Amino acid sequence: xxxxxxxxxxxxxxxxxLWVFICMVVGVLLGYFVPEISAFFNKFEYAxxxxxxxxxxxxxxxxxxxxxxxxxxxxxxxxxxxxFVTWVVNWLMKPFTMYGITSLFxxxxxxxxxxxxxxxxxLAGAVLLGAAPCTAMVFVWSTLTKGNPAYTVVxxxxxxxxxxxxxxxxxxxxxxxxxxxxxxxxxLLSVILFVVIPLGAGIVTxxxxxxxxxxxxxxxxxxxxxxxxxxxxxxxxxxxxxxxxSKVIIENPLxxxxxxxxxxxQTFLIFFIAxxxxxxxxxxxxxxxxxxxxxxxxxxxxxxxVAVALFGTTSPAALATTVGVLTEVPVMLTLVKIANKTxxxx
Numbered sequence: 001x002x003x004x005x006x007x008x009x010x011x012x013x014x015x016x017x018l019w020v021f022i023c024m025v026v027g028v029l030l031g032y033f034v035p036e037i038s039a040f041f042n043k044f045e046y047a048x049x050x051x052x053x054x055x056x057x058x059x060x061x062x063x064x065x066x067x068x069x070x071x072x073x074x075x076x077x078x079x080x081x082x083x084f085v086t087w088v089v090n091w092l093m094k095p096f097t098m099y100g101i102t103s104l105f106x107x108x109x110x111x112x113x114x115x116x117x118x119x120x121x122x123l124a125g126a127v128l129l130g131a132a133p134c135t136a137m138v139f140v141w142s143t144l145t146k147g148n149p150a151y152t153v154v155x156x157x158x159x160x161x162x163x164x165x166x167x168x169x170x171x172x173x174x175x176x177x178x179x180x181x182x183x184x185x186x187x188l189l190s191v192i193l194f195v196v197i198p199l200g201a202g203i204v205t206x207x208x209x210x211x212x213x214x215x216x217x218x219x220x221x222x223x224x225x226x227x228x229x230x231x232x233x234x235x236x237x238x239x240x241x242x243x244x245x246s247k248v249i250i251e252n253p254l255x256x257x258x259x260x261x262x263x264x265x266q267t268f269l270i271f272f273i274a275x276x277x278x279x280x281x282x283x284x285x286x287x288x289x290x291x292x293x294x295x296x297x298x299x300x301x302x303x304x305x306v307a308v309a310l311f312g313t314t315s316p317a318a319l320a321t322t323v324g325v326l327t328e329v330p331v332m333l334t335l336v337k338i339a340n341k342t343x344x345x346x
Contacts, residue, residue, distance in 0.1 A: 015329075017326060017327075017328075017329045017330050019231075019235055020235075020238055020322075020325050020326045021326065023235050023238040023239045023242060024238070024242045024249075024322075024326070026239055026242070027238065027239040027240070027241065027242025027243045027246065028242050028243075028246040028249050028250065029246075030239070030243050030246075031242065031243035031244060031246030031247070032246040032247070032250060035246075037243065038240075038243040038244055038246075038313075038314075041240060041243075041313075042244075042313070050240075050308060050309075050313055052240065053237060053240060053305070053308050053313060054193060054194075054305075056233045056236050056237045056240070057194055057233070057237060057304070057305045058194075058197075058198055058233075059229050059230070059232070059233030060230050060233035060234050060237065061194060061195075061198040061302070061305075062198045062201055062202060062226070063223065063226035063227070063229060063230045064198075064202075064230065065160075065198045065199045065201065065202030065203075066202045066205055066206060066222075066223050066226065067139060067156075067202075067223055068153070068156055068157050068160055068199070068202060068203075069153055069157060069206070079151070079287070081278075081281050081283055082151060082155065082278065082283050082287040082288070082290075082291050083154065083155060083158060085274055085277050085278055085281065085283070085291045086155050086158075086159065086274070086291050086294055086295065087158070087159075087162065089270060089273060089274045089277070089291075089295040090133040090159060090162075090294065090295050091133075091162060091166055091170070093270070093273065093295075094130055094131075094133060094266075094270050094295055095127065095130040095131040095170050095171075095174060096130075096174070097130070097266060097269060097270065098126055098127060098129065098130025098131075098266050099123070099126075099127055099130065099174050099177070101262045101265055101266050101269070102122070102123050102126040102127075102130075102262045102263070102266070103123060104262070105258070105261060105262040106119040106120075106122050106123050106126075106258075106262070107119050107120075107123070110258050113254065113255075113258060114255065114258060118252075118255075118316050121311065121315060121316035121317045121320070122255075122259055122316050122317070122319070122320045123320075124175055124307075124310075124311065124317040124320070125259075125303070125307050125311075125315075125316065125317035125318065125319065125320025125321045125324075126259075126262070126263065126266075126320055126324075127171060127174045127175055128171060128302075128303040128306050128307050128317070128321055129263070129298045129300065129303045129320075129321055129324045130174075130266070130298075131166075131167055131170045131171050131174070131303075132163070132167065132298055132299035132300070132302045132303045132306075133159055133163075133294055133295060133297070133298065133299060134293070134294055134296075134297035134298055134299050138152060138155070138156055138290060138293055138294045138297065139152060139156070141289075141290065141293035141294075141297065141332055141335075141336055142289070142290040142293060144333075144336045144340075145285075145286075145289035145290065145293070145336055145339045145340055146285075146286060146289075146340075147286050147287070147289050147290035147293075148284075148286040148287055148290070151286070151287050151290070152290045152294075155290060155291065155294055156294070159294065160195075160199060163191075163195055163299070163302075164191070164195060164196065164199075167191055167195070167302075168188060168191055171306070189309070191306075193305070193309075194302055194305040194306065194309075195302060206218065209222050234325075237304065238322060238325065240313060241304070241308070241313055241318050241319070241322050242322070243313075244312070244313040244314030244315075244318070249319075255319075256323055256326070259319070259320050259323040260323050260326065260327050263323065263324055263327055264327055264331055267296045267297070267327070267331050267332075267335075268296070268331075268335070270292075270295045270296050271292040271293070271295065271296035271335050271338075272292070273295070274288075274291045274292040274294075274295045274296070275288055275289070275291070275292035275339070275342075278291050278292065279345065279346060283346075284346060285339075285343045285346035288346060289339040289343075292335070292339065293332065293335065293336075293339075296331075296332065296335055297328060297332050298324055298328065300321060300324050300325045300328060303321040303324065304318065304321045304322060304325070307320070307321045
């Protein structure tokens, strides 16, 4: 078995789907047989935001924001084509193809299996996933495809900047089309809580640690102190979500599969669009592969956080974003294999 440094992916990341499945079973059993636990946590809310959930999500997102080096943004002009592919696919295509594909499946193809109200909320959760392209996990996928690490940092850094301005209006527009009422103040609060604050904290921490201990210490020692914290925060968050979803899952176990199908199709579609466009633009493989990966994968931590803030821990929308977590790793590892096997075409 290869070690983590040679594969670029940790033990927990490699088997994330298994841990998510275990959390689903634990959460559903607790929610069904001991509903008092879920009721207790639901007491701690402010402006529709669960305080325990917010704390866990900060534990998840903060370590990811530590890895984003905004100094790399100054390198944009060196080879902008790969960045244009990333920006166009992530922000002008992905949210809208996600809306189109999931609408087709939830509202038309699966109409006989999913009630209209549930379908609308599942669609809302999918929209949140589609409007939140990946950040930290892209570094893993980039490493596995031998992507250009410096260029990947620029792709991620600019992507995080765009999230600050584009996420709210895109989500607001698409959910409005879906006839889902979204409180703008709650949506803005979610972005501030789960993007702006951890991003700002990550930047400040990076500057202070680099200044006191040096860049090598920060990159090779400090950031890895939080690796397990991210995983624990994610898994505990999922237990809380599945506790709230226990009734829906037990009564409609097929819905997990029905939600996963369009999400997987969307993932493959976006990857191949970005990958083939990169090929047409004659970009090198070490830029093309990460460009496809960053569009295909999702910032599911943000999507889960906003779904919980907007619709609640027990909402079908939160369940849909959680299914995104369930499918993420096996699908992305499949795309990594495809990218590596097609390297000779670049």
